[in-house]
Amino acid sequence: MTNGPLNRKLKMGMVGGGQGSFIGKVHSIAACLDNRAEVVAGAFSSNPQRSKASAADYNVAESRAYGSYQEMFDKERQLPEGERIDFVTVATPNHTHFEISKAAVEAGFHVMCDKPMTFDLGQAEELAVLVDNSSVVFGLTHNYTGYPLIRQAREMIQSGELGEIQAVRANYIQGWLRSKIEDSDQKQAAWRTDPSKSGAAGCFGDIATHAYNLGRYMTGLLSEEISCHLRTFVPGRKLDDYGTALIKYDNGGLGTVTASQISHGRENDVTIEIDGTKGSLSWAQENPNAMQVRANGQPHKIYTRDPNAPYMLASGQAACRLPAGHPEAFFEAFANIYAAAFDAIVAKHSGEKVERINTVYPNVHDGVEGMLFIQQSVASSQQNGAWLPFKCDRARR
Structure with a gap:
């Protein structure tokens, strides 16, 4: 049915x-x-x-x-x-x-x-x-967060396979705003660079929020403090087009988020690297069906998106639609967000209690945390990178 x-x-x-x-x-x-x-x-x-x-x-x-x-x-x-x-x-x-x-x-x-x-x-x-x-x-x-190997990594991390997480490096690098195309009425650029429509941040609000959220989703680490430097490198632009934030997590770990929209030749380059006491992993959105897992003294492993492989965990398998070797990417990841929400909607209609x-x-609480990330990043940058509190009362674990 x-x-x-x-x-x-x-x-x-x-x-x-x-x-x-x-x-x-x-x-x-x-x-x-x-x-x-x-x-x-x-x-x-x-x-x-x-x-x-x-x-x-x-x-x-x-x-x-x-x-x-x-x-x-x-x-x-x-x-x-x-x-x-x-x-x-x-x-x-x-x-x-x-x-x-x-x-x-x-x-x-x-x-x-x-x-x-x-x-x-x-x-x-x-x-x-x-x-x-x-x-x-x-x-x-x-x-x-809907990519199969992101969900696979999340389950691996939260089951302790990588040990205690000590460092997260998340980057989102683009180049499409290298010139001031908002002056030519390019629709997507016009509102993203307009403070009255985009808010207090440009690049950091648009894409750094994705990079930060990805690290939070995968690791479950809660943030404590943030220090950030934002820059507007294209003359006359009203909002930032480059920035880097350093985050202190509640377990003593450190995270970095770097975002750019002015890097020549870069398209939609989302990457994340996570270091734990037992191993590390890395993933790139432009090659989303492969993930590297490394541990000292062991051969490097490349996990590919394969719903039938014995190494794939339940959450990774559930996010797959095609057999191995048939690339799944952007639309499918988006669809996985919808599919999970649909499950909750159907449960609601059936009178069930949902998480x-x-x-x-x-969810909406991730949205609150994302807005806090933007607010504190902008405030820190305005204070020359001062460390500011960055805690969200109802953030996911």
Whole structure:
């Protein structure tokens, strides 16, 4: 049965993702990849005409292409259960995430939201309280946590295979903002470099949050303090385009996060290296189906994504769709975030109690931690790298 006891596809409403959007189509493809959901409605643009024009791109009937997210929530709530949308995907610029997510939760719709979760920490904390006091499932699309070998590594680390984790080095390096393309009205660059839309950080809010979250997800280490230096190297740009943060963890370990959007020739170079007392591992997003594991005095091991291999743990196997040698990557990782959230949504519909903090998918509390990371990184940089507290009360372990 599709979605178990629910015995139907989950119905998805999209906010954002209109013509010219990259991430909107990624969300729709990922959500529908396993045939567990379908896009049935959307407010695809803040411009009502553009929203209607975008509906065909998602095979959505024009009658359910709404002029605003408020109209979509109001009209969908009037439909019978099973016909109305079950969840909302928020694929819009940062400054709109809070108001849309808040309205969706208040309307009783589950939410899948792009990162960073909100415009600032205050909004994130308010949203977390709202979600915790509701019956909705809230997922945050830190999609790199969905790769099979990331989940394999997480299970290996948390079972003690690498020993005590002492160092985490996470990097996210791009080069697409090497020149000031925001001045040519390039849509993606324009809002990401605009403080009124992106928030207090540019590069660090956009991609360093992914790198930080990846280390937290894999290791479970809780942070204590942060020191950061941010720079804006392209003249006239209003937000940072390069930065490095040093993090002290509660077990005495150290982490570094480096992010760049001005490195020539770099595309989407996400890498992570983790050192433990018994071994170390490394993974690169541009070669996602292989992971290196090393221990002194032993041959280096290369784990490949193989759902049938005896070394693959349950979480890694569950994130695979294809046999070994058939590359799985970005869309599939995104789909794994949706699949884990769908499991929680179906459980909710069945009256079951679901986990709120230590979920397989990134959740609202990961979103709060991400906003705290941005806030304290910016504040530290403004104080010439001063060490500042970086603790999140309800962070995942």
